[in-house]
Amino acid sequence: MKINVGEQLSTTVYLVPEGTKLEMISDEAAQYALNHLKFKGNLNEKFIYLGPNTDNIVVVGLGHLDHLTKDHYVQAAYTAAKVLNEQKVESTSVQIKPYGTVDEKNTLQGITEGFLQADYSFDTYKKEKTKYSLTSVSLLTDLKNAQEAIEEVRLLLEAVNVTRDLVNTPANDLYPETLANKVTDLFKDTDVQVEIFDKQALEELGAKALLAVSQGSSKEPRMLVLKYLPLGDEEPVISLVGKGVTYDSGGYAIKSAKGMSTMKTDMAGAGAMIGALHAIVSNNIQQNVVCVIGATENLISGEAFKNGDIIHTLKGTTIEVINTDAEGRLVLADVLYYAATKLNSKYIIDAATLTGAVIAALGQNITGTMTNNQSFLDKVTAASKTAGEDMWQLPITPEFREKIKGNHADLINSSINFVGAGTIFAAAFLEHFVEDVPWVHLDIAGTSYASSNGNKYLPKGASGIPVKTLYEFVKNVK
Ligand code: BES
């Protein structure tokens, strides 16, 4: 889909808040909608007039002015795009009009995003590809630098779609080696240095927890370290750490068929960090960022690790594996420790499909956040609000720092008797490996993938969460 600043065309989209005063809209037909059709302007409420004439309009509500945010523009523009595709319209102009506290740039970027969000589908494995009629959008704006503002959103959404494609790709095609190859490909011809640790390099490094999880698979693990250092390699970095379990069967603590059915997506944290880095690099953001990915399968074989095994870690801490299905925290133990001690990290953010418990706590549309540094998390949360990706904090309390302690090993990876709050238990476990570097943990088990319809403007399948939040945070943090 091409989106440009341009002329008024024969079809125009208007996005208006609830109770919009008539003089706020110039177009006659839009006024007609408001006057005669009791159009209220509720969020995503639509009025459609498409005929043979040249004054065709689609009016979509933005909801109440008092609550108006950029994300409402994304939602309403997405609704308009859906209508136009259903009606087989090929091109439209869109009135860019800021209301409330949303400025003109955010209005333009929100609307641009909404149209682009309507343009994604994962068809790689389908004979018949989805065709969208709407291919050209002309934005009516006088904003200076509008074209750059459009381009920024276009590159961001391209990166979100990189994440979606990775997460949607099944595990027969996406496993540690192929993930490493895809990432190498993605960042060739950029300033990103791609370092790949294969099994032998991981053994030499001593990443024994990652290696233990991978034991049951004939596919070898990988650790990817992607360095983007536009400020030079002396300056500290923001580390983006991802759980890249390309398939999680549960291991000997085997999942049910239902539980396993979406476990190709257990690398969504890795996918998000790769997408976020892509957005940062393509938009030429001047921040040092390093992405660290632990990639492995969690399978069963005669070589697999078992419930009750005591394993070692890169840090040297020993862990009693109470449950082989709590494998993500073992992978992250090593990659977080690597980020905390081998890179000059001033901030670490990890994203992981870590616990089913976060879905019980917060549902499918809210990411669970945890931290060892409140002011850092506050900045990430502010970024998530701008991005329209809902997040909610859970506490890490001293009680849970006690619960992770082991009997015959230093730590246990899961409680033996049910203690509840599995998401917090997991975070307390991860905290042990970040060595007091300011750290934010994002549990995206609920938000990274929708088996049925996606939230708001998000597609079914991989959502691309939390790429937009990470981009927003990295772009703005001092
Ligand atoms: N990958 C799963 C978590 C998950 C569940 C992600 C549902 C997406 C949707 C993780 O490795 C896991 O199995 N966690 C266990 C931990 C338990 C054994 C302590 C869980 O949540 O049940």
Ligand code: ZN
């Ligand atoms: Zn698991």
Ligand code: ZN
């Ligand atoms: Zn897992």
